[in-house]
Amino acid sequence: MKTRILALILIACLFLLNACSSSDQVEETESVPVDSIIIELSGQDSVSVLDLLTAKHMVNITQTSAGAFVKGINSVKAGNGYFWLYSVNDTMPKTAADNFITSESDKIRWIFRKQ
Numbered sequence: 567m568k569t570r571i572l573a574l575i576l577i578a579c580l581f582l583l584n585a586c587s588s589s590d591q592v593e594e595t596e597s598v599p600v601d602s603i604i605i606e607l608s609g610q611d612s613v614s615v616l617d618l619l620t621a622k623h624m625v626n627i628t629q630t631s632a633g634a635f636v637k638g639i640n641s642v643k644a645g646n647g648y649f650w651l652y653s654v655n656d657t658m659p660k661t662a663a664d665n666f667i668t669s670e671s672d673k674i675r676w677i678f679r680k681q
Contacts, residue, residue, distance in 0.1 A: 600680040603642060609672025615652055616663035618674060633662020639676060647680045 607618045616634050619625055626638035636650040637643060644650055652663055653675045659666050668674065 601677050602648070602680070603678035605639065605676040607674040607676070609654070609668030609670055609674060611668070611670050613668055614664050615654065615666045615668060615674055618668065619652075619663065619676060630662075634664040636663060636676070639678075642678060648678055649681060651677050651679055653677065 605619075605623065607622070610618065616625075616627070616636070619636070619639070623639050624641065625636060626643065627634045627636055639650060651658060654666065654668065654672050656673075
């Protein structure tokens with residue numbers, strides 16, 4: 567009787583360990599964006615996010631009807647699923663970088679992210 571109970575407990579433990587395998591964890595993390603490069607800048611009153619960037623870095627842009635689209639910073643170009651995005655105070659604006667005017671208290675981050 568004790569042997570059967572011990573065997574059932576062992577089987578239950580093996581089943582639980584198998585259910586918590588690392589393959590489940592990999593699937594969850596694959597959907598998280600991957601940031602490989604982050605450039606941090608401080609805002610200045612009445613200066614656009616793009617102007618702050620071009621003042622300190624070499625920037626490759628494409629002009630669109632919505633505004634400037636950053637294709638590369640310091641020879642690191644978008645491609646293979648990676649894009650340059652920016653955030654202001656940890657929020658990603660829905661405005662082109664040349665149209666977003668900063669203030670002195672703003673913290674800007676340019677992020678090279680895989681989507």
